[in-house]
Amino acid sequence: MQPDNDQLDVFLSDPTFRDWVRQGGMQQPDAPWSRWLQDNPAQQPTAEQARMILLAAHLPDETVAPEQTERFIEQVLAHTQGQQSRPLLNRVRWLTPAWLSVAAAMIVLTIGLGWLLNRSDPVRPVTYQALLNLVPASQETQNTTDKPMLVRLADGTTVLLQPNARLSYPPSFTAVNREVVLAGDAFFNVAHNSRQPFLVLANGMITKVLGTSFRIRANDADSIVTVEVKTGRVAVFAQADLNRARQSSGLSARSMLVTPNQQVIFLRQNEQMSQHLVAEPALLKSPEQNRDFSFTETPISQVFATLETAYGVDIVYDADALQRCSLTAPLGNEPLFDKLTIICRAIGGRYEVVGAQIVVQSDGCTD
């Protein structure tokens, strides 16, 4: 019974297997798991047991309403407001008489510095209203419906506005750049024009492209702004670098170049940005070899190379340690992270997403 129980636990432990069951199992004959089971009939009884357990261990959907979460956040912030993290409070130890005079001098100095910094560097989060003064845009479309709304701009660019999103833009693009202002969540498909870059200003983050498609989420209530790139390349700037973004002077220290399946998270308060993979990287290019991601005793380096090309991601691993590892599995059209979960189980390792890279760790395989 032991080996079977292990296999049962393997099925139950696999998030892709659980999703497959919840989405109807064999009722989708083309799902990778359905096909895999057809090819491996010996596994069918155990898989069916795992499926029955999942169906009989159901819990009703118990998601918490977003309003409840927002109320919770307000309550917590009411407690923590003005509180600094503890090590800063430890400074009380410094308040010995000898230090007090120094402190007095430093306070004066700090006030002076603070005044200078405030002049040069406004840290107040940038809002939609404030941006309207910077951009020659006279038309505005707001999506007041509860469905996505398509807006077509004068240059042929299309913008899919999610509910509540608004977009401000000129009736025709006559300036050096095509500039629009966004509040909310929208997907852009920008008409290509290498001589007139397209700029989206949203809550302090500027996205600059020549022609490509990407999604921006810039809700006023959120502390972050994100841009996810679907095709092409996109440059992201902080609002403070507006002039640099408007000229074609390339990237600054506070800007980033984003490629497909990557996203930038921009923190409004300090205008910091960081690069990540999107939550579900899309297939960019079907592999020519190993069609359908079907591998048979394929060396692991080739498996990773196939994934890197197909999803435009960067996989980091120790090639020497994994030299003896190979993979036999039908990975099909499972999402990238599910494919990685299956591979890591096969090679006894685990993966981690670090920024925009995927790092795979494993002690290697024996023959």
Next chain:
Amino acid sequence: MTSPGIDEQLWQQLRSGYEPAFVELMRRYHGPLVGYARKLTPDNALAEDAIQDLFIHLWTNAQTLSQTTAVRPYLLASLRRRLVRSMHRDRWLLATAPDDLDTTFLVQFSIEESLIESETQQQQLRQLNHLLNRLPARQREALYLKFYQNLTNEQIAEVMHIGYQSATNMIHRALVFLRQHWFEEFTPLLLVILFLEKI
């Protein structure tokens, strides 16, 4: 699957005392934590307080938090510890002492009705569901963490504060129990029925 990189990045920013990252973590984890807390205690106010205290603690101790934690198991484990502590503390206040957390887990699994294919299957599922709900509390909790919080056996051990081997054994025992009482009698029959229905 949740996006693994972002949570850890936010955690990193929380450690440097950056408030927007703290807010974003609350937005992402309030729901999962409420779901877990309600299965550990019937007292909704106690559950909400514990989650609130947990986040306030995170903020005031941000700079002493460890670096490489996987965020979800860390938060679930902290919440569980807090609830055990406060239920212990309040024990004397209550007319009837609550059972220890280790003996109550307030989950009654139901049956996923929408995916039932036949009358026979429904009967099987009813029986299996009955067996699942008869499992000891800790085994049901482990299954919940596996199926609904997407934790690995290693992370389940961390959250329930037991060794990795005990967690694996516990899940193993649950599966043996289900098999002994159910599968061995019914599965061959079931497969034949499914096979016949397909023809």
